[in-house]
Amino acid sequence: MKRVITYGTFDLLHYGHINLLRRAKQLGDYLIVALSTDEFNREMKHKTCYFGYAQRKELVEAIRYVDLVIPEESWEQKKTDIALYHVDTFVIGDDWKGKFDFLKEQCEVVYLPRTKEISSTKIKQDLNH
Numbered sequence: 001m002k003r004v005i006t007y008g009t010f011d012l013l014h015y016g017h018i019n020l021l022r023r024a025k026q027l028g029d030y031l032i033v034a035l036s037t038d039e040f041n042r043e044m045k046h047k048t049c050y051f052g053y054a055q056r057k058e059l060v061e062a063i064r065y066v067d068l069v070i071p072e073e074s075w076e077q078k079k080t081d082i083a084l085y086h087v088d089t090f091v092i093g094d095d096w097k098g099k100f101d102f103l104k105e106q107c108e109v110v111y112l113p114r115t116k117e118i119s120s121t122k123i124k125q126d127l128n129h
Helices: 015-025 038-043 053-061 077-084 101-105 120-127
Strands: 003-008 030-036 068-072 089-093 108-112
Touching: 003 015, 003 077, 015 030, 015 089, 015 108, 030 053, 030 077, 053 068, 077 101, 101 108
Parallel strands: 003 030, 003 089, 030 068, 089 108
Antiparallel strands: none
């Protein structure tokens, strides 16, 4: 079984998120999503989410491409998660290109193109205008 992992906040879930998760699942048999906790978003990413962790987890778990949702609580946990869950492929959006190449020691690293016309940031900006 080929295992894939991706990380994200997945706030204001939209079709760009679905595209990323669909393409990530196509790279393997089992997709793990590490979902940023509220504390991690606030303290490390300096983000405030519209939906809390429990709500975002419920939404992500409902997506048919997702097999398991785990909490993302620190930047450093990626190496541990890859070993713990026997991950073959790490997937992230290409806006992070090169930033996770150090994980290539443990697994394949894939940077997927973002869906250009949509993002949670754009949704928030549009709602404020």
